[in-house]
Amino acid sequence: QAIYLRNYQAPEFALDAIDLTFELDPQATKVSAEIQVRALGENRCLVLDGQDLTLLSLAIDGRPLDADEYQYQNDQLTLLNVPSAFCLSTQVEINPQANSALEGLYLSNALYCTQCEAEGFRRISFFLDRPDVLSRFTTKLIADPQHAPILLANGNPIAQGTLADGRHWVQWQDPFPKPCYLFALVAGDLVCIQDTFVTQSGRSVDLQIWVEAENQHKCAHAMRSLKAAMRWDEEVYGREYDLDIYMIVAVNDFNMGAMENKGLNIFNSACALADPQTTTDLGFQRVESVIAHEYFHNWSGNRVTCRDWFQLSLKEGFTVYRDQAFSADMNFAGVQRIEEVTMLRSAQFAEDASPTAHPVRPDHYMEINNFYTLTVYEKGAEIVRMLANLLGPQAFRQACDLYFTRFDGQAVTVEDFVACMEEISQRDLSQFMRWYHQAGTPHVQVQGQYCPQTASYRLDFQQATPDTPGQTNKQPLLIPITMGLLDAQGRPLPLKLKLASGEIQALGLQGVLELTQAQQSFEFIGLEELTEAPIPSLLRGFSAPVKLSFPYTPTQLATLMAQDTDAFNRWDAGQRLALDTLMPLIDAQVTQIDLAQDAPMLLEAYRALLTEAEHTQDQAMLASMLRLPSFAYLAEQYACIPVEAIEQVRQAMRFALARTFYPQWKALYQAQISQQAYAPEATQIAQRSLKNLCLDYLLALAAVPEYQQEVYQIALTQWRTSDNMTDARAALTLLAHAPDASWGRDPLAEFAQRWQQDALTMDQWFSIQATRPYADTLQQVQNLLQHPNFSLKNPNKVRALIGAFAQQNPLAFHQISGAGYAWLADQVIELNGFNPQIAARLVIPLTRWQRYQDTRQTLMRAQLERIQAQANLSADVYEIVTKALQV
Ligand code: ARG
Ligand code: ZN
Numbered sequence: 001q002a003i004y005l006r007n008y009q010a011p012e013f014a015l016d017a018i019d020l021t022f023e024l025d026p027q028a029t030k031v032s033a034e035i036q037v038r039a040l041g042e043n044r045c046l047v048l049d050g051q052d053l054t055l056l057s058l059a060i061d062g063r064p065l066d067a068d069e070y071q072y073q074n075d076q077l078t079l080l081n082v083p084s085a086f087c088l089s090t091q092v093e094i095n096p097q098a099n100s101a102l103e104g105l106y107l108s109n110a111l112y113c114t115q116c117e118a119e120g121f122r123r124i125s126f127f128l129d130r131p132d133v134l135s136r137f138t139t140k141l142i143a144d145p146q147h148a149p150i151l152l153a154n155g156n157p158i159a160q161g162t163l164a165d166g167r168h169w170v171q172w173q174d175p176f177p178k179p180c181y182l183f184a185l186v187a188g189d190l191v192c193i194q195d196t197f198v199t200q201s202g203r204s205v206d207l208q209i210w211v212e213a214e215n216q217h218k219c220a221h222a223m224r225s226l227k228a229a230m231r232w233d234e235e236v237y238g239r240e241y242d243l244d245i246y247m248i249v250a251v252n253d254f255n256m257g258a259m260e261n262k263g264l265n266i267f268n269s270a271c272a273l274a275d276p277q278t279t280t281d282l283g284f285q286r287v288e289s290v291i292a293h294e295y296f297h298n299w300s301g302n303r304v305t306c307r308d309w310f311q312l313s314l315k316e317g318f319t320v321y322r323d324q325a326f327s328a329d330m331n332f333a334g335v336q337r338i339e340e341v342t343m344l345r346s347a348q349f350a351e352d353a354s355p356t357a358h359p360v361r362p363d364h365y366m367e368i369n370n371f372y373t374l375t376v377y378e379k380g381a382e383i384v385r386m387l388a389n390l391l392g393p394q395a396f397r398q399a400c401d402l403y404f405t406r407f408d409g410q411a412v413t414v415e416d417f418v419a420c421m422e423e424i425s426q427r428d429l430s431q432f433m434r435w436y437h438q439a440g441t442p443h444v445q446v447q448g449q450y451c452p453q454t455a456s457y458r459l460d461f462q463q464a465t466p467d468t469p470g471q472t473n474k475q476p477l478l479i480p481i482t483m484g485l486l487d488a489q490g491r492p493l494p495l496k497l498k499l500a501s502g503e504i505q506a507l508g509l510q511g512v513l514e515l516t517q518a519q520q521s522f523e524f525i526g527l528e529e530l531t532e533a534p535i536p537s538l539l540r541g542f543s544a545p546v547k548l549s550f551p552y553t554p555t556q557l558a559t560l561m562a563q564d565t566d567a568f569n570r571w572d573a574g575q576r577l578a579l580d581t582l583m584p585l586i587d588a589q590v591t592q593i594d595l596a597q598d599a600p601m602l603l604e605a606y607r608a609l610l611t612e613a614e615h616t617q618d619q620a621m622l623a624s625m626l627r628l629p630s631f632a633y634l635a636e637q638y639a640c641i642p643v644e645a646i647e648q649v650r651q652a653m654r655f656a657l658a659r660t661f662y663p664q665w666k667a668l669y670q671a672q673i674s675q676q677a678y679a680p681e682a683t684q685i686a687q688r689s690l691k692n693l694c695l696d697y698l699l700a701l702a703a704v705p706e707y708q709q710e711v712y713q714i715a716l717t718q719w720r721t722s723d724n725m726t727d728a729r730a731a732l733t734l735l736a737h738a739p740d741a742s743w744g745r746d747p748l749a750e751f752a753q754r755w756q757q758d759a760l761t762m763d764q765w766f767s768i769q770a771t772r773p774y775a776d777t778l779q780q781v782q783n784l785l786q787h788p789n790f791s792l793k794n795p796n797k798v799r800a801l802i803g804a805f806a807q808q809n810p811l812a813f814h815q816i817s818g819a820g821y822a823w824l825a826d827q828v829i830e831l832n833g834f835n836p837q838i839a840a841r842l843v844i845p846l847t848r849w850q851r852y853q854d855t856r857q858t859l860m861r862a863q864l865e866r867i868q869a870q871a872n873l874s875a876d877v878y879e880i881v882t883k884a885l886q887v
Contacts, residue, residue, distance in 0.1 A: 001366050001875070002364045002365065002366050003364060003365055003366070004363065004364045005308070005310040005361075005362075005363040005364065006363065008307070008308055008310075010040075010132070011040065011128055011130065011132060011133050012039065012040055012041050012043045013037055013038065013039055013040060013043075013046055013128065013133075014037070014038045014040055014133070015035050015036065015037055015038075015127065015128055015133055015135045016036040016037075016038055016135060016136065017035070017036040017135055017136040017137075017138070018033055018034070018035045018036075018125075018127070018135045018136070018137055018138070018180075019033065019034040019035075019138045019140075020032070020033050020125065020137065020138065020139045020140065021033075021139075021140040021142065022105075022139070022140070022141050022142065022185065023142045023143075023167075024096075024112055024141060024142065024143040024144075024148060024187055026096060026097040026107060027095050027096075027097050027098070028093055028095065029093065029094050029095070029096055029105065029112075030056070030091065030092075030093055031091070031092050031093075031094060031124055031125050032089070032090070032091045033088075033089070033090045033091075033125045033126070033127075034087055034088070034089050035087070035088045035089075035090070035127070035135075036085075036087055036135075037082070037085065037086050037087070037088050038084070038085045039082070039083075039084045039085065044080075044081050044082050044083075044084075045078065045079070045080055045081070045082070046078070046079045046082050046088075047076050047077070047078050047079075048076070048077040048078075048079070048126040048127055048128060049075060049076065049077075049119070049121075049122035049126065049127060049128065049129040049130075050072065050075060050076070050077050050092070050122055050125070050126040050127075051075045051104075051122045051123045052094070052104075052123055053072075053092040053093075053094060053123070053125070053126065054092055054093040054094070055072055055077075055090075055091075055092055056091040056092055056093055057089070057090070057091040058070060058079075058088075058089070058090055058091075059088075059089040060079075060082065060083070060086050060087070060088060060089075061083070061086050061087050062087070062089070065079070069081075075122065077126045090125065090126045092125060092126070094123065094124065096112060099123070100793060100834035100835055101834065101835050101836060101837065102115060102253055102254065102255045102795070102835060102837070103115055103116075103119075103120040103123060103255070103837070104116070104120045104121070104122075104123025104124050105123070105124050105185070106253070108251040108252050108253035108254070109212075109252060109253075110147065110188055110189065111186065111187070111188035111189075111190070111212075111251055112143075112148065112185065112186065112187040112188055113184075113185070113186050113188075113249065113251050113266055114183065114184050114185050114186075114261075114266070115254070115255065115256075115259060115266065116180060116181045116182070116183050116184065116259075116261070117181040117182075117259060118181060118309055118312075118368045118369060119181070119368065120181070121180035121181060121183055124183075127180050128180075129180055129181075130179070130308065131179040131181055131305050131306045131307065131308065131309065131411050132179070132306075132307045132308065132411035133179060133180070134177040134178055134179055134305075134409070134411065135177055135178070135179075135180070136174065136175070136176075136177050137153075137154060137155070137173075137174045137178065137183060138158075138171065138172070138173045138174075139153035139154065139155075139171070139172045139173075139174075139183075139185060140169055140170070140171040140172075141153060141169060141170055141171075141172075141185060141187055142163065142167050142168070142169040143167060143168065143169075143187050144166075144167055145162075145166070145167070145168045147188070147189070148187040148188050148189070149188075149189055150186070150187065150188060150189065150190045150192075150210065151168070151169070151170040151185075151186075151187050152170075152172070152184075152185065152186040152187070152210065152247060152249065152264055153170075153172035153174075153184065153185045153186075153264065154172060154174040154178070154182070154183060154184055154261060154262045154263050154264050155172050155173045155174030155175060155176075155243065155262070155263055156172065156173055156174075156175075156243065156244055156245060156263075157170055157171070157172055158171050158172065158173045159171040174243075174262055174263065175243075176242065176243075176262060176302070176303070176409075177409060178262050178302065178305075179305055179411065182260070182261050182262045182302055182305075183261065184259070184261030184262075184264045184266055185264075186210065186249045186251075186264065186266065189212070189213075190210040190211060190212060190213075190249070191210070191211060191212070191213050191216050192208045192209065192210050193208070193209040193211070193216065193219040193220075193223055194206065194207065194208055195207045195223050195227065197226075197227055197230050197241070197246075199230075199234065199240045199241055200234045200240050201240060203240075203244075204244075205230075205241055205243070205244060205245065205246055206244060206245045206246070207223065207226060207227070207246050208245065208246070208247045208248070209222055209223055209226075209247075209248045209249075209250070209272070210247060210248065210249040210250070211249070211250045211269075211272075211273065212250075214757075215250065215269070215273050217275055218273035218274055218275045218278075218279075219250075219272075219273065220275075221274040221275075221279075221284055221287055221288070221680065222248065222272050222273070222274065222287055222291050225287060225288040225291040225292060226246070226248070226291050226292075226295060228288075228292075228326075228330065229291060229292035229295045229296065229326060230295060232292070232326050232329065233295070233296060233299070233322075236325070236326075236329075237299070237322070237397070237400060238397075238401065239298075239299045239404065241298060242298070242303070243262075243263045245263060246263060246265075246295075247263060247264045247265070248265045248266075248267055248272060248291070248294075249264070249265070249266050249267065250267045250268075250269040250272040250273055251266060251267070251268070251269060252269050252759060252794065252796070253793070253794055253795065253796075254266070254267070254268035254269075254795060254796075255795050255835070255837045255838060256268065256372065257270075257271045257290050257293075258271050258272070258290050258293070258294050259294070260293075260294040260295075260297035260298065260301055260302060262298075262302055265294045265295075267290070267294070268795075268796065269759075269760060269796075270283075270286075270760055270763070270796055271286060271287055271290040271291075272287060272290075272291070273287070273760060274287045274680070276678040276680070276723070276724045276725065277723075277724070277725060278725050278755065278758055278760065278761040279725055279760075280725050280726045280729055280764075281680060281685045281688060281689070281726045282726075283725075284680035284685075285327070285331065285680075285685070288327065288330060289323050289324075289326070289327050290323075292322075292323045292326045292327070293319055293320065293322075293323040296319050296322045296323060296326070297315065297319050299404055300315055300318045300319045300322060301315035301316075301319060303404065303408050303409065304403065304404060304407045304408060304409075304410060304412060305410075305411045305412075306411060306412070306413075307411045307412055307413050309365070309368045309371070310361055310362055310363065310365075311361065311412070311413050311414055312361075312368075312371060312372070312376050313360045313361055313376045313377070313380035313383075313414065313436070314412070314413065314414050314417055316372075316376055316377045316380055317360065317376065317377065317379070317380020317381050317382075317383060317384050318380070318381075318384050318417070320377050320378060320380065320381035321380075321381040321384035321385055321388070324336070324340055324381060324385075330682070331682045331685070332618075332620045332621070332682055332686065334567030334568060334571075334620075334621055335567075335620040335621060335624055335686070337541060337542065337567075337568050338567075338568060338571050338624050340378075340542075341542045341568070341572075342630070342633065343374075343378065344374070344378050344379070344382065344542075344545060345633060345636065346630060346632035346633045346635075346636055347374050347378075347632065348374040348375060348378050348379050348545075349441050349547070349636055350632070350635075350636055350848065351373060351374050351375055352375065352379075352439065352440050352441040352468070353440075353441065353466075353636075353851075354847060354848050354850075354851075355469055355847050355850070355883045355884045355886070355887045356370075356373075356844070356847060356880060356883055356884070357375075357439045357440060357468040357469060358371065358373070358375055358439050358468075359375075359436060359437050359438060359439045359471075360375055360376060360379050360380045360383060360435065360436050361414055361436040361437065362376075363437075365879075366875055366878070366879035367836075367840070367874075367875040367876045367879050369836075369837050369840070369876055370840055370876060370879055370880060375439075379545055382544070382545040383435045383436065383545075386432075386435070386480055386543070386544055387399075387418070387421050387429075387432070389480060389482070389512070389543060390425070390427070390432075390480055390512075390514075391421060391424065391425045391427075395424050395425050396421075398424045399420045399421045399423070399424040399425070400420075402420045402423065402424060403416070403417055403420040406420065414433075414436055415433075418432070418433060429478075431475075431476075431477070431478045431516060432477075432478045434474075434475055434477050434478075435477060435478075438465055438471065438474045438475070438477070439468040439471050440465045440466050440467070440468040440471070440474065441465070441466075441545065441546065441547055442463055442464065442465040442477055442479065442544075442545075442546040442547070443463065443464050443465070443466070443546065443547045443548075443549070444461060444462070444463045444479060444481075444515070444539075444544075444546045444547070444548045444549070445461070445462045445463075445548075445549050445550075446459055446460065446461055446462075446536070446538060446548065446549065446550045447459070447460045447550075447551065448460075448533060448534075448536055448550070450527075450530075450532070450533035450534065452530075452531075454525070455525065455526060455527045455528040455530070456498070456523055456524060456525045456526075456527060457485065457523070457524045457527055457533065457534050457536075458521055458522070458523045458524075459513075459521065459522045459523075459524075459536060460519070460520075460521045461481075461513075461515050461519065461520045461521070461522070462518065462519050463476055463477065463479060463515060463517075463518060463519075463546075464518065465477070469883065469886070469887055476515075476516060476517055476518045477515075477516075478514060478515070478516050479514075479515040479516075479544045479546060480512050480513070480514055480515075480543050480544055481512065481513040481514075481515055481538055481539055481543060481544065481548075482510065482511075482512050482539065482540040482541055482543035483510070483511060483512075483513060483536060483537060483538045483539070483540060484509055484510045484511070484536075484537045484540065484564075484565065484566070485524060485527075485534040485535065485536055485537070486534060486535045486536075486537060486559065486560070486563060486564065487529070487530055487534055487535070488530075488531075488532050488533075488534075488535065488559065489559075489563075490535075490559045490560075490562060490563025490564070491563070492509045492510075492565060493509070493527065493529075493530075493534055494506065494507075494508065494509060494526070495507035495508065495509065495510070495511045495524055496524060496525050496526040497511065497522060497523070497524055498523045498524070498525050504525065504526075509565070510540065510565075510566075512543070535552075535556045535559055535560060536550065537560060537564045537565075537566060537569050538550060538569075539569070539572075540564075540566040540568060540569050541566060541568050541569075542568055542572075552573075552576060552580075554577060554580065554601035555601070557573045557574075557576055557577040557580070557601070558573075558577065558601055558604065558605055558608075560573035561573040561574045561577065561605055561625070562608060567621060570621075570625070571621070571624050571625055574605065574625050575629055575633075577601060577602055577605060578602060578628055578629050579629060579634070579637060581598070581599045581601070581602045581653075582628075582629070582634065582649055582650070582653060583634075583637060585598060585599075585649045585652075585653075586634070586642055586645045586646055586649045587642075587645075589642075589645045589648070589649075590648075590649060590652065591648060591652060592652055592656075593649075593652045593653055593655075593656040594656070595656050595657070595660055599653070599656075603660070606626070606657055606660075606661065607661075609622065609625055609626055610626075610661055610664040610665075610668070613664070613668050614667075614668075614671070618686070619672070619683075619686040619687050619689070619690040620682070620685070620686035620689065620690075622690055623686065623689040623690040623693045626690075626693055627693060628650060628653060628654060628657075631646055631647060631650060631810055634646045634650065635810070635851075638851070639851070640851065640852065640853055641851050641852055642853075643810050643811065643814045643852070644811070646810075647773065647810060647811055651700070654696075654697065654700045655700045655701070657697060657700075658697040658698065658700035658701050659700075659701060659704075661697070662698075662701065662707070665694045665697045665698050666694075666698065666714075668690070668694045669691055669694035669695060669698065669714070672687050672688070672690050672691035672694070673691065674687060677723070678723055678724040678726075685726075688726050688727060688730075691727075692726070692727065692730035695714065695715060695718065695730060695731065695734060696730075696734060698711045698714060698715075699711050699712075699715055699734040699738060702738045702739060702740065702743075703739045703740075712735070712738070712743050715731045715734050715735050715738075715743075716731070716735065716743070716747075718730070718731040719731035719732055719735060719747050725761075725764075729764060729768070731747075732744070732747050732748070732751060732768060733768050733771075735747050736748055736768050736769065736772060737768075737771070737772050737773060748765070748768070748769070751765050752765055752789075756789060759789075759794075759796070759797075760796070762789045763796050763797060763799075763800035764800070766784060766787075766789075766790065766797065766800040766801040766804070767800045767801070767804040767808075769781070769784060770784070770800070770801050770802075770804040770805040770808075770809060771804050771805070771808045771809045772809070772812070773809060773811050773812070774811065774812065775811060775812055775815045776812075777805070777809060777812040778805075778812050778815065778819055778820055778823060781801060781802075781805050781812075781823075782823065784801055785801070792827070792830060792831060793834070793835075795835070795838050798827075798831070798838055798842065802824065802827050802842060803841075803842060805820070805824075806820070806824050806842070806845040807845055813845065814852065814856060816855060816856070818856075818859035818860075818862075818863075821846060821859050821860050821862075821863045822863060824842070824843075824845065824846060824863070825843075825846065825863035825864075825866055825867055827842060828842050828843045828846075828867055828877065829866075829867060829870055832867075832870065832872075832873060832874050832876075832877050833872070836874030836875070836876035836877060837876055839874065839876065839877050840874070840876035840877045840879070840880050843864075843867065843877060843880055843881060844880065846860050846863055846864055846867075846884070847864070847880060847881070847883070847884035848860075849861055849864070849884070850887065861885065864881050864884055864885050865885065867881050868881045868882065868885060
């Protein structure tokens with residue numbers, strides 16, 4: 001059942017052009033295709049992909065085929081003895097309304113839309129559904145003008161008209177050859193927000209965002225983001241848009257975030273729509289980055305595409321790297337990086353350590369949809385970032401130029417990409433390629449040796465990558481370690497590296513050590529000024545996706561926190577200090593913390609941060625520094641995750657800090673209250689994040705009689721008076737999650753009352769309730785499944801309620817009775833019946849069973865086995881569940 005990279009074979013036929021006609025009907029859409037076929041070799045047996053298609057007719061050069069000239073079975077149409085070049089006419093019928101998998105052509109509310117990546121086009125028409133077959137597409141859409149007044153497809157509209165029976169039609173032509181996974185159509189009753197963009201070279205592009213009428217007021221941010229992204233790609237990569245029109249459509253039912261179809265992006269409405277009343281700052285930032293991501297795909301993905309799906313990270317890793325760089329330029333770069341790393345270290349590292357661990361370029365798969373993962377996307381982006389840093393900005397840009405020019409219009413591989421980097425930099429990157437092949441998170445252990453006699457300091461590195469399912473004996477990687485040295489007062493020291501040749505290399509105040517061996521040492525000399533060991537600042541900016549350890553003393557960490565020149569490492573020193581403080585308390589399962597006794601250095605660090613807080617210009621950084629490590633990040637530190645103890649100690653620490661610094665939190669909170677009208681821009685976002693962090697600490701005291709009234713009132717006031725969802729949601733979440741549930745009851749009801757018509761906003765209401773950190777939340781979540789606003793058919797709702805419960809509510813999901821697991825399995829089984837992609841995503845938390853204690857392991861495995869025993873299990877769910885039970 002699995003497909004292997006090593007079995008790749010080039011296509012034997014070219015499909016130079018395809019002319020499609022859709023007669024749209026909810027239950028019986030007719031799709032006619034005229035395909036120009038050309039044999040590339042001797043083979044005259046053409047095998048096309050086609051799934052769930054009702055075949056109406058087939059003809060070659062106009063001659064209808066007899067039944068013995070073809071076969072349609074097992075999702076393949078086989079045509080025997082075809083000519084060397086011909087026109088193939090096919091006609092099929094499909095049922096968009098019955099398509100609940102949301103792959104191929106489906107209906108979202110009354111809107112026709114498509115999702116073809118990775119292999120959805122075969123559910124629309126017979127074709128060679130593989131990314132290395134590029135064709136020119138023409139698409140004619142015919143529909144009832146009442147139901148579908150707007151008819152959109154890739155490229156430019158070239159003709160339109162009305163038929164005798166009253167139906168209207170529009171024909172679109174895409175001048176760029178493309179693989180069929182980039183095909184798209186949309187038809188329905190939509191309104192359009194328009195703008196124009198003038199490219200670098202002076203061409204004017206029509207920008208259109210199409211939405212249902214009630215969402216018209218939520219498009220401004222997407223449009224602004226699109227224009228910023230277009231400008232940015234011109235300035236930073238020299239890439240210009242290539243069609244006269246760029247369309248974005250927002251739909252409610254969508255399996256993923258968005259899709260980069262040529263000239264016609266289709267978006268999950270959650271990643272396109274935003275307005276201050278209903279969207280949080282995080283939501284605004286997500287829209288900005290997803291809009292940019294899909295736009296950037298026009299070059300990294302569409303103009304240059306993937307040879308096969310094993311190369312997925314070629315376009316996704318690269319494009320995520322590009323969208324991250326864009327977001328860093330639009331927001332505060334330091335905090336942007338902190339957020340990327342936080343996600344990578346808590347979620348991607350967890351994937352690396354799980355039964356579904358896989359390399360950034362997998363070498364086999366059963367269902368490709370299961371490989372749209374954090375590893376392929378986020379770790380893939382880290383690999384490109386390492387390349388960019390190894391080459392430096394100029395050479396990296398040149399190498400990207402070379403890649404885009406050389407491979408324009410082609411379907412290529414990761415090797416082709418890295419070869420451009422090699423060619424420009426004149427470096428051999430063969431060892432670097434292991435980053436693409438080896439799964440798992442490398443561990444780097446570092447020790448320092450200070451020698452006052454020789455005024456030198458030696459760093460000894462050891463690297464190792466753990467075994468992952470099906471992969472053992474990993475080879476050493478090329479790991480770039482960006483670093484500096486500080487003296488005990490935190491002043492940066494000039495780096496003089498002694499090379500093996502005896503030569504001395506002056507690196508300035510920061511250098512990059514290239515680790516290539518399993519064990520390797522680097523010696524710095526000329527440290528005559530020092531009286532004690534220097535403090536190494538390692539892995540600045542998170543220069544490689546590894547777990548790095550160094551035996552820092554708490555004092556060294558405090559110095560790094562306060563003094564390091566690298567914002568990321570200042571923050572990370574704080575994280576290390578917090579981990580070093582919290583983990584022993586977790587191991588001891590304490591329920592109360594005396595800061596002076598249990599956490600003296602952390603206490604001093606918070607005191608220092610809060611003292612300078614009044615004067616800070618950098619609220620974004622301060623908010624990051626004051627935030628305790630998340631549950632997920634703490635959990636990642638344990639082979640066996642002590643669920644209750646982590647949550648208990650996190651809450652105890654939050655409580656202790658809240659109480660010790662109550663006046664400071666309150667003053668800082670008040671200092672962030674602003675009279676400015678809401679705008680989703682970086683400075684305001686930073687201010688709100690700091691304000692809401694303070695609020696979080698204040699509410700930690702909600703159970704203490706002397707503070708109770710005051711802190712609830714502060715939250716309630718914010719809830720009532722805020723003019724934006726960021727502040728409203730922060731306050732509501734704290735009220736709803738507070739120990740005394742009665743405070744949250746009315747606000748939750750008010751919220752539902754006010755937003756019941758707004759699907760995306762109600763999703764937030766479901767999430768807030770699904771993440772209440774108490775065991776009885778399961779009962780409430782079960783009730784919410786029956787809520788009139790909930791629907792299992794809508795992936796956003798599934799993620800908001802079921803996904804949030806299983807992934808962001810450890811106490812309730814992992815309750816020792818196993819009820820959380822059984823309930824999740826029930827939902828997976830139900831979803832498997834109509835949306836396998838979503839079902840396969842939802843089951844992931846159960847696959848992490850190895851990380852919990854015995855009782856939980858047994859309960860989680862039992863649910864996996866129950867799922868595995870279902871009849872009609874989809875390939876998607878089967879692949880994941882089987883892997884999870886095999887290890
Ligand atoms: N290429 C899209 C993006 O990252 C993702 C689409 C994946 N969809 C899927 N059903 N596998 O922008
Ligand atoms: Zn993408």
